[in-house]
Amino acid sequence: MRELSKAEETFLITIGRLRENAYGVSIRDKIAELTGKVYTYGTLYGLLDQLVNRGYALKLEGAPTSERGGRRKLYYRLTREGIEALKASYQVQQSLWSGFDLSSIDEGLKI
């Protein structure tokens, strides 16, 4: 299985965390809150399209709200593949980090 890129991973995690409420504004805000990185909507939707194309997420249209000038929200959900990919990614992270303590590294090793 293809490994997720950092950005894809961030997006998928955010979508997963937001559960039923993952759409443009909330995803953008959540990512900003979690990582401090502010995406413009242009880049955001580009990446989201990519996730959908690769089958990690799917799009669902919501009801139009007056708050958005009568426009619909586009909700994102994780697909089975998306969840699998996240799991795989998590395992890689785990195996990378397990048994490794950052504070135990001696800075003096620097040459």
Added chain:
Amino acid sequence: MKKIRSDNPPRIAEKFISLFAHYQNRPYILGDLDEDFSGKCREKGRFFASLWYWSNCFLILPGLLKFNLLWRFFMLRNYIITAFRSIMRHKGISLINILGLGIAFACSLLIIIYINFETGYDNYHRNVDRIYRVGIDIDTPDFKRTFSRISFPLGPYLKENFPQVEASGRLWQRSNVLVQYEGKSFYEDRFYYADKDIFSIFSFSFIYGNTTEVFRDPGTVVITESISGKYFGGEDPTGKVISVNGNDFIVSAVVNNAPENTHFKYNFIVSLNEPALPKWIHTNWKTTMASTYVVLKEGTNREAFISGIMNKVLEGVVDSGDTNNYFLQPIRDIHLHSNLSGELESPGDPLYLYIFAIIAGLILIIANINFINISTARSANRAKEVGVRKVIGANRKQLVSQFLGESFIITIIALIVAWSIVFLSRDYFGELLGIRFTSGDFININVALSLAVIVFLSGFAAGSYPAIFLSSFKPISVLKGKLRSGAKGSSLRRIMVICQFSISIILVASTLVVFRQVSYMKNEKLGFSKEQKLVIPVRRGADISDNYEMVKKEFTGFAGIYSASVSSGVPGRTTQGANIKLLNVEDDKSQWMHYMFVDNDFISAFELELIAGSSELKAPLDESKTTFILNETTVKLFRWHSPEEALTKNLWSGYGGRHGPVVGVVKDFHFRGLQQQIGPVILNNYPEMFRYITLTVDTANLKEILLFVGETWQKLFPGIPLEYYFLDDMFDNLYRSEEKTGTLIGTFTLLGLIIACLGLFSLASFIADQRNKEIAIRKVHGASFADIAFLQYKDILKWILISNLIAWPVSYYAAENWLENYANRIGIDVWLFAVSGLATLVIALLTISYHTVKVASSNPVNSLRYE
């Protein structure tokens, strides 16, 4: 779902984003932004929110472009590749398409350039929208005429008394000015007296000298670059002295040459305040001599300004005589929409612009029909391709874009071809029109825009039918082979071919009509002899009013010169005009008519036919007594019953108040050329007016005669340049513009016909392909070569006969309309149309002959062996 909210995001910013966002994500991105916007509005206020929205507009761009345009580019590249493949696979067809469209584009491009040139007259001035020429409408019981020139004092008066006038300047055009410098001497025509303000009203650029130096001192002249080169060989001429009609003028500045498209083409400009000019021009309010231009301040109401002048006129402050109406002409309208007395140059005719625009449109239609016809005819072959594409999963939209893409690529290649044709033919074209085009005439925004529109429309028109038609095929029926090859749209194809050939026949017939009219005008009897006439204009510096008999003797003393005559004008040139009335009849209304002042030999030299009285035109014995000879039209104008009755009358002439009896009447002759009606003309002997010497010469030994004429002239008028021309050449020149128009229409007609034939040729090949098997079976059953050939010709024959039915009335109507402009015109004969129709038919039959013969002589086995 209209929302009622006070905190809408900025409209324009929204539009901006939707422009770039991919259509699938567009509403969601906008929605998200809108939501964010309302949040920001509540927190920090509307102003800040708007600011944020706008900045986001631009921040969002890289992301949008990266993810969407990239895909679009890939798709575009894909279309281009498939289109090129398709073009390369069918080289012959593509070539015909590209060539046809290319020629059509080249024609329309040339015509657009010409129209743009003509409509762009005087567009280069800085304040062009506010520059007007003041004209006058003189309407008295005796006299009714509209002039483009007004009296001299009015121009400065307008500037002083009307706050709306920012600047006013006058021009006084002079011709036949004798200019001399160090042994070079020429008669110059583009010579103007002008106000200094002219240099700020019109746009000049100075090569030597500057605006402040212009007209600072009396006796100075401003010349153009080309004149500087002609007299001074290009070195700085400022400070040098030239002789103008014998007076010395110092060159004070050199300005750029007048552009080709201005109505005011200058070469020499001298101040109107020269002390040598007569004083009365500054005080006489009744002349119509000064072309006067005003620059109105911005926002000036033209009507109010004009009625302001009219009030002054009524109050008698502006004393210009009877109830005259003043009017303003925008400077841009002068070339095409003004044909008044005293125009600085003969104006253009918008009629020809319309004609050319229509021709361009017709040729484009012919070329586009080719394109559509070929595409639909090929639909049989392409149907399978469409079927396969559809099965694989292409949706209709993709197919439409593919076909449109193909047609646009062909259009763009055709455009490149067109540019090359235009580039190669521009000198020939410019020569035909008598215009020296600059590169700026070819490459400018108007031309580019109109071309873009034409290319877009052609690409769309030619591509859209096949795109929609082909993409609608049902894959299953196509692949099963149910679709009869090219059966669909064959009636449309028929209509289109008929349309093409109707246009072709109309164009051919129009060309024939124009050429017939030109040759009619060239060959029609004029009522006088124009053959073997050598005309010598006598201009300033030479004078023959006292010694013309001696001058005539000098010239006739040579073997090859049969006769000499002097006159105020020769037939074909403008004549003088004045009033005339019956002598000693009080209540007689005076008649305005043409005058030709001629000597005793004029009537015999020009072989005018005398129908009553004598041809004796005695030189006047004293200042007031004279004799007159009239033409038939004048007799009719006076309502006399016969030429003999005219001989009993005495006339009083508006020219110097001379009076005397009518001694003769001549048959009408075309003294103004055949474009105009024969008017009333009076012949009168008035030596002060003699300006031309006409010699009847033996053209066989022209060389010696010209040598003799040159020597005699130098003996008579030493130092004055000799000019001469032949009268028949001058008459041919009168019809030059018709001839040029004819040649142009002929050229375009030929090109249109070629395009139509290209289309027919490829269509014939498709039809032959389709009927391949049918013909093979016919042959097997015993059909002869002739039977098969007739089968093929029959269709075309039918189509062209129908085209003729459509084309004849249309071309009759068009020709009738055009010929209405001519006082002396040809009748429209049926044979003109018959020839056009027949010629088109023959060309069309020849075009399809290649395929016809090929099919008719082919071996049926080759077509049938696969069955």
